[in-house]
Amino acid sequence: MKIIENVSLKNLNTFKIDVKAKFFCEVTNKEDILELSDEGFFKKKWIILGGGSNVLFLDDFDGIVIKNRISGFEELLKDEEKVIIKANSGELWDVFVDYCVTNSFYGAENLSLIPGTVGASPIQNIGAYGTEVSEIIFSVEYFDIKSKSFRTIEKSLCEFGYRESIFKNDLKNKTIITSVNFKLSVKPNYKLIYKPLSDIFADKEKRSLSEIRNKIIEIRTSKLPDTDVFGNAGSFFKNPEITPDEFERLKREYPDIVSFKTESGNVKISAGWLIEKTGLKGFKKGNVGTYNQQALVILNFGGAKGNEIIQFSEFISAEVLNMFKINLTPEVNIIY
Numbered sequence: 001m002k003i004i005e006n007v008s009l010k011n012l013n014t015f016k017i018d019v020k021a022k023f024f025c026e027v028t029n030k031e032d033i034l035e036l037s038d039e040g041f042f043k044k045k046w047i048i049l050g051g052g053s054n055v056l057f058l059d060d061f062d063g064i065v066i067k068n069r070i071s072g073f074e075e076l077l078k079d080e081e082k083v084i085i086k087a088n089s090g091e092l093w094d095v096f097v098d099y100c101v102t103n104s105f106y107g108a109e110n111l112s113l114i115p116g117t118v119g120a121s122p123i124q125n126i127g128a129y130g131t132e133v134s135e136i137i138f139s140v141e142y143f144d145i146k147s148k149s150f151r152t153i154e155k156s157l158c159e160f161g162y163r164e165s166i167f168k169n170d171l172k173n174k175t176i177i178t179s180v181n182f183k184l185s186v187k188p189n190y191k192l193i194y195k196p197l198s199d200i201f202a203d204k205e206k207r208s209l210s211e212i213r214n215k216i217i218e219i220r221t222s223k224l225p226d227t228d229v230f231g232n233a234g235s236f237f238k239n240p241e242i243t244p245d246e247f248e249r250l251k252r253e254y255p256d257i258v259s260f261k262t263e264s265g266n267v268k269i270s271a272g273w274l275i276e277k278t279g280l281k282g283f284k285k286g287n288v289g290t291y292n293q294q295a296l297v298i299l300n301f302g303g304a305k306g307n308e309i310i311q312f313s314e315f316i317s318a319e320v321l322n323m324f325k326i327n328l329t330p331e332v333n334i335i336y
């Protein structure tokens with residue numbers, strides 16, 4: 001494994017922030033991780049990058065950036081109900097979804113076209129169109145930096161929540177996810193909670209994994225900006241959760257408020273709707289702006305620095321707080 005110095009990260013993060021890594025390497029297997037550990041790289045500043053689609057670099061990275069290229073899928077078990085697939089963490093997430101759809105494994109299709117790698121999928125428990133990846137995760141395998149050993153954590157211990165997991169909290173900066181084991185159904189089992197999907201696929205005859213995947217790809221490409229055209233990291237903020245009382249107060253004032261009930265009885269509010277209501281959809285300041293089709297996405301129109309994007313996001317949060325008394329928290333990982 002080669003370690004190189006002064007590497008531009010511009011094409012390794014979808015926000016297209018032009019910063020440099022002091023050291024850079026690509027890992028293709030577990031031995032590479034052990035080598036980095038033996039050479040003491042984890043005692044200094046380090047970060048592992050998948051697709052760079054959920055990070056915002058504020059500055060040059062004064063440590064080692066490890067690009068994950070650990071690839072491969074393996075079928076661990078299959079019976080008449082289910083299949084367990086081990087997917088290595090450097091595989092592209094959508095390549096994994098395509099593999100599931102092609103092999104008639106049910107459960108990943110609603111998450112089609114989410115950018116990034118398999119290894120990052122449990123970190124924020126990626127979700128879209130009525131599904132979260134935790135629903136199909138069986139266990140996660142990782143390298144534990146402190147004990148220098150490879151471990152497996154069962155799904156029940158991963159503390160999955162909305163855009164949350166143990167990897168964003170107790171295990172943050174302490175682990176490198178090497179593979180994820182997924183449990184998928186081999187029997188038809190569609191998740192059609194999302195209204196447009198349930199409308200389109202109401203007729204059972206019309207349902208198939210590839211039809212659903214194609215529809216989701218169509219919806220996503222029409223709604224989300226292409227990262228090759230404008231740097232972005234998808235939703236910049238999480239949808240905030242408020243109590244039923246707070247919700248009633250808002251609903252009286254804004255009857256058109258877009259919301260979803262959560263399992264805990266609270267109410268999740270669409271952060272995109274909140275931003276839109278402040279009048280900031282399509283708003284641009286310097287090199288940064290919100291997407292004119294979806295206010296929750298912040299765009300780098302070219303040449304923006306990480307700090308410019310942070311300042312813009314703080315301006316948006318302040319406007320939302322001022323109008324609704326609701327705090328927005330970033331979904332994107334800010335890298336100092």
Ligand SMILES: Cc1cc2nc3c(=O)[nH]c(=O)nc-3n(C[C@H](O)[C@H](O)[C@H](O)COP(=O)(O)OP(=O)(O)OC[C@H]3O[C@@H](n4cnc5c(N)ncnc54)[C@H](O)[C@@H]3O)c2cc1C
Pocket residue numbers: 014047048049050051052053054055068089114115116117118119120121123124125126127128175176177178224225227232233234235333
């Ligand atoms: C256009 C667009 C649309 C998006 N839509 C969605 C969506 O619908 N739903 C959704 O949930 N997300 C969405 N995202 C966000 C993003 O795609 C996901 O968060 C994705 O899982 C990030 O994967 P990545 O490999 O790019 O992670 P990176 O950005 O490379 O890393 C994210 C964080 O995880 C850490 N990390 C990465 N790999 C590992 C590993 N192997 N071990 C330990 N830590 C690791 C990194 O250090 C970093 O802190 C979208 C992003 C974009 C740009």
